[in-house]
Amino acid sequence: MTFTKTQLALGIAAATFSVALIAPAQAADARQAERVADAAARKAEALEAQMQQMADQMQAMQSELSRVKTSASAKASTEAAKIQELDQWMGAMKAAPAASTSKDNLVSVRGGWVRLDDARGTNHGGLNTNMNSGGNMLSDNANADGFYFGGAFDFNVNNDLFGLMDATSFMVELGVEYSEFGVGRNNLTTAVDAVVAGGAPVIGPDHSTDNRLRINASPKIKFMHGSRLRPWIIPVGLELNILGVPSNAVSVLNSGMQFGGGVEYELYRGIVLGADTRYHYSTSKIDGTPTDGFSAGGSVGFKF
Template identity: 40%
Template sequence: MMNKTKLVLGIAMATLTVAGAMVSQQAVAGTKAQHHATEAALVSKVDVLEAQLRAMQDEVSSIRASTAAGADTAKVQELDAWMQESKAKPAASSKYNMVFFRGGYGRNDNDRKGNILTDANALNGGGGATNIGGSGFNTSDLTGNSPNGKNDAWYFGAGFDLNLSDDLFGLMDNTNVLGEITIGYKEFDSKDLRRAPLGTAANDSATGAVGAGGLTQAVCAGATGSGGIITNGAGPYGSCSANVTVTQLTITASPKIKFMADSKFRPWLIPAGFAMHVISPPSDGVTVTAPGIMFAAGADYNLWKNLYLGVDARYHLVSNTLAGVNLDGMEAGGYVGFGF
């Protein structure tokens, strides 16, 4: 009985030992399986994150590439549009340049009658003495001419236009801004004056030069009379006759605005320009130059190829007078131009 009991207990112990070993192995196996499962899940998540990151990187690269391509395309299109516009409408085209030749009528607001160097010493009604000879001296032959220095004139000159802008510096289409430079000559009067010489020691010392009342007679080379003294109105007057021409030279530099660039007929204006005037003979103060302002308007017509015909009117306003000489005045006439 005792032996059976020991046998049963031994079998039970053995069974328990085997069962415990199997349970332990199963537990260990279960723990390893869970570990491997957890590790596999983590690896899978990392792979997914890496894939997502690569996808995001690829998308960012694609966006950058497309943005750069779009910007480059826009720049290329903008540059192409600018080139096309430049070809269609070149800036400050030289075809509007012109050289022209002017002529016409001029008139100053005031004349130069009575100036010392124009006619004040002449026996022609210009304000000089009329009785310079002796009792036998006929002064009537030295009178009769009108005073020198009328204010009407004729003029001629030339100039050129240099194109600066085709669109008024971006303010107005088909409107040119040009720089105009001109030079012009005006002649007001020219007279062969019967000029009596002023009393001088040389004249007074000539034989018979001192007449009645101590007045100096006209002593002129080549004149009829003893020692070249004009007596009894005899002539010729010799060197007592002198030609005096009253003239004016004007140089201008002005901005010129010219409208209707696509038309054969083109009006223009000069809002204000600089002018320099030079007179001859000099003024009583022996001055010859005076600055001023010029205002002008006109129009020209493209007659044939580069040939233009035009008309213009100009007014000169001078800031000061030259010892009593006022140079304010106008010009009106025509011109022939050649474009280049």
């Protein structure tokens, strides 16, 4: 019985010792498990955060891709609309008749009546003994009225008067005119014939035709551009006078000015009718031969 109690006591002691040894080990294992669980939880949280970040980035990339696609689609639509509009314009241009450009240059022929302020001579009926008066040594033509004809070229420079006035054209006129005033007695040959041959024509003809030539270069201002009816003025222009019969000093050329105004009307597709008046002024006579005078006439021109 004693032995049995002793064995029982020893068994209880051994069991108690075993429990004492096993309990700390189990506590250590529990703490280790907690640490592992905490680490795993932290890794899971970090991984979840990374996944969320990646999801946000993917969402941003999808939004940007959608924006780019929308922009590209809108741009493609705009370009397609422009191309379609260009095709329509080209089709309209091909179908439309060729538009004629505005023709503002003008070439014209003109003629009319001219009157000198002073006739060249004063004694048409007989011998003029004062051959120095009026430059009538070679022609004593007393007729101050005559006719003229000629032509002109109007070159268009601009249609706004250098930006000063709308619908107002600035042009340069280059013209030439032939004028004739009749026949006068050549006092020189008549006098020589009277002295040498008793009046018989020995030296040459005793009459000469009083004719002139004018060459001008003038600025011309035309109003009402785009209208069929266009008035115009020449403020002042350069003019050269050439005598057909020389002056008493046998000179034939002098310079002067002209002033004028007129009106033009486009009758039909570039065919222009005109009328004008001009005054011709020289600062001096050609060695006594007068050239100043007034002219009026009409013209027919063609635009190009």
